Amino acid sequence: MTKKAVLMLSGGLDSTLALCILREQGIEIEAVNFVTAFSCCKLESLEIARKFGAKVTTVSVNDDYFKMIEKPKYGWGRGINPCVDCRIYMFRLAKKLMDATGASFVASGEVLGQRPMSQKFHQLEIIERDSGLSDRLLRPLSAKLLAPTLPEREGVVDREKLYGISGRSRKELLELAAKYGIEEPPTPSTGCLLTEPDFADKVRDLFDHKPHYERWDFETLKVGRHYRLGPNTKIILGRNQEENLKLELLNARESILLIPESFKGPSALIVGETGEAAENKAMELILQYSKLGKSSPAPQARFERRQSGGRDFLSWPPAGAERNLESLRIGGQ
Ligand code: SF4
Structure with a gap:
């Protein structure tokens, strides 16, 4: 396996930290930032990504994204946000990028239990399975609470240097932000109109x-x-x-x-x-x-x-x- 990953970079603190953690282990990062008609990227975080030596690609979703919103397999949140389906949609695109760039796995800043619509244990499993990324989707912030993925078992990523963060508290995330010198951590809002x-x-x-x-x-x-x-x-x-x-x-x-x-x-x-x-x-x-x-x-x-x-x-x-x-x-x- 190559020491290269595609990282889903939302522009929030969590994915920025995932980037820092993997870069610290010498993993080459191909970051991808998805833009929908209802959310946009946070430029500050893209700056941080560049500072940490990641190549950032911004991808706009296709028109089939609207059909997904209308009829999501896993339902909507409090607005009309189909978060599980939306994550699956984006991870499928990330997988294509992984295959095209010779990366070994996809990583994200998801934190177990942080968001009720898409980050409960069974939802993380569904997202991994339905996006076709079984065993190749690494969540560095919560990895120690999840089963070891292929890049961890193969030694491409040192599992001991990953984290076991869960829940909605930002305390540990802010401590990590301080460790990596992120002076003004991005706010936790999704910035998504669908919510x-x-x-x-x-x-x-x-x-x-x-x-x-x-x-x-x-x-x-x-x-x-x-x-x-x-x-x-x-x-x-x-x-x-x-x-x-x-x-x-x-x-x-x-x-x-x-x-x-x-x-x-x-x-x-x-x-x-x-x-x-x-x-x-x-x-x-x-x-x-x-x-x-x-x-x-x-x-x-x-x-x-x-x-x-x-x-x-x-x-x-x-x-x-x-x-x-x-x-x-x-x-x-
Ligand atoms: S909040 Fe919006 S962009 Fe984020 S996963 Fe949910 S639907 Fe997708």
Whole structure:
């Protein structure tokens, strides 16, 4: 066996420590950092990885990742986070990298019992088995509590220099961080939107209403307040200037963007089936979240409408507009 490993580098403290432990044993590290539409890498940790001489590759997940979220074999956590399936998905990709680079095993910063959704003993076993990494998945932080893996038995890794950490306490991890000179250990948050209940509501709404979703649909979920008008129509309202700009970038073939032209207020993206009724409701929502909409008597307003690269203007009030659309809202943010 070669003294080379692929390390799953999430950007958190645990995987950074796993890196330090293996580098200390002279193991060459090919680190891989996975980026999904719902989480991103932590740049500080990538810097640490480079400092410890690891080559870091960032890999974006494919579109089949979304199908996995919709129908996970092992279920969801408190949001719509399919953590066990997600880990299996990523470890399968890591195995491909292991085979392609001539590495002997895959390592991760998983800690037995630390995360209730994916790091209980039986979950670690499932992840190892279903990813095709049986006997070749090393968890240096908890290794002494788990069966010896092939690289340990073959002497590629010295098991005596690995650890037997378990549970949710960060005490031992922080002591190790100090030992390796990590002055500002990354925070323990997953940074994954799928764990957030409000975001999970939006994802479920998408699965319920759009069987042939695309990556673009998931990108829209990360921006604004969402209102469902009907099975095929949704309005997204920007919550600040940054989100208004993001909505401009997201405005695509399946959408229309309305921007207040004669006053200050949020932009609204109409997604799916558009038409006069949807536009009237989008204008109503924009006014509801602007100062002008609270004025009396009822305001006059102009909106820019952008669609398929073209632009024109709409006027308010139209005939028959409704008020109080909060009951249409998806999620709480
Ligand atoms: S928290 Fe998100 S990225 Fe992490 S394992 Fe769960 S689903 Fe995957």
